Amino acid sequence: MLAFERRWLLRIFDAVYPRQTPGAPTSGAADVPLEGLITDLGSHAPFDFMLGLRAATWVVTLFGPLLVGRLRRFGSLPVSERGEVLEGLAHSRLYLLREIPMLLKMVASLGYVGMPDVQRELGLSVVDSQPPSWARGER
């Protein structure tokens, strides 16, 4: 993935799991080193999966707001409205468009919700004492 695609993807993750939601974990995806997850996926995920992830990132960033009727760029929307764009896509009449936010949410969840600190915040019992290898800068 190219550097700008990673930035776009991290912005989407931030929209999936924003910080400081009242009554929810105070952390958000931006508090987790998800660049490491993207790098790790690049090394281990099947080629067509990565292709799909990149395509999804492009579609949401360039056309997401337009597709749900907003004349703004994804990056220029406030975080709360970015979530609404993803929600709008998830209810699209087109199957492939609906799948895009689901794919992005799955990757965001594997990273963010997989962190022991986040699980502790959620009150879940945590087995792993350390974060996953991608969050420790290992491959």
Added chain:
Amino acid sequence: MSGFVHGLSDVAGQAAVRDSADVVIIGSGAAGATAARVLTAAGLDVVVLEEGNPTPRDGFRQDAYSAFKGLWRDLGFTAARGRVLMPILQGRAVGGTTVINGAIMHRLPEKVHAAWEHDGAIDDLLSYAGLERTFDQLDRELSVGPAPDAVFGQNNALMHAGVTGIGAKGNRILRNVQDCEGSARCGQGCPNARKQSMHLTYIPQAVAAGARVYAACRVSKVETRGGKAVAVLGEFRDPTGSARGPSIRVEAKRAVLLAASAIQTPVLLQKSGVRGGLVGRRFQAHPGTSVMGVFEDEVNMFFGATQGYETTHFWDERMKFESVSVPAEIAATRLPGFGAPLQARLANVGHVAQWGVQVRAEAHGRVRPGLGGGSSVSYDLTPKDVARYRVGVRRLIEMMFAAGAKEVWPGVHGLPTTMTSPDQARALDALDDDPRRYHFIAAHLFGTAAMHRDPRAGVVRPDGRCHAVDGLYVIDSSLFPTNLGVNPQHTICAIAWKIAERIADGGTRGRERDAA
């Protein structure tokens, strides 16, 4: 004499590995490990070749991504292509998919057996009485039993309430576990070594009896000479990285057994020159989809038997319902919404229950070799199949409300995201049968090298021997003539056991019958 499990580091530096055995088995999952156990016990010399890495006894990392990377094939990211993209979930490790499965043990339904018999697909080797004896032995050896109260967990208990609430009958699932601690993490590899997966049971038993297991060893083809399987060729490579090792050739004195699963076995057959006919065709599955419900009291699906309750009440309608706990990351993916609404639901995930329906789908797909040595699966549900999901999801919604859910999240496109009354389930009746409304996964896979007496109707004979190549056997669920409608590992183990027994006794009875 004891054998070994060798991984990449054990063979690093060697130019090539050469070995020979009476029987070479490709794949160390439910089928391969069971055959290794039976054949070594009968005194045969056995080599097992496994693409996945050696599996530790316990202490697996428990975040879903690490589990997917270490134990699942392609991180669980491969999908069958059709009108919907359907993830195909498989394990890739010593022990195969049994390392990550839900530990459910179900016997082959008698009605399915009767249909196989009626169609001429099986013979006396797989008589029901004989299979029953093998099921009994497997139950003893793999500690099969229901989850006790102490580790049953609320996700399972609520499903019991839901099933009885809609007037159906259900039961605690029979599982191959010993002193389960109810950590609800079967999919990540049991952290407590309680699940009696093949890497803890039949693989160590076979190794103790002399079997040599080469892990991180990907088989590329079976070598044939004069219409007979004579050797297996492959290469060592780390499935989770880029490291490569030597090539390997293992000579097979008596037989080569394909136990690489219903996806990889037909690919290996095709790469080994067994093409045409039904090879790779008639792929079948039990695709599953789930419904979530929110309860006033805590559910904590992260404690209890991962899958502890089921109903086969609607089996004749080709449906089976099960409780299903998943790691928090996967639960989060399934929660509705994005952004603040998702975060709020995640904070309440401890109050969420999840149950699923699997359909014994009538659809047939196809498996072909894919790019880079992989596989390509095409598969489309039939309209009748999709209609069954409509009914199945409706039942799940009704069960959730019957168990006291205050909100239900059906996860079906075209329905309200949140339902607050069972009457809303009627909305399903108005939906068309478009598979793209649902999210499916497929974990039970069958039929891609079916058995039949007649070579025009099957790829292998009823004792697993390939019609086209002597000494080559298929022993995994590729040879099942149809899907089962129940979880397959028990039946896979039992059939692999029977075929291995026949090989151990020299296959004489099979040959006599063929001659006759």
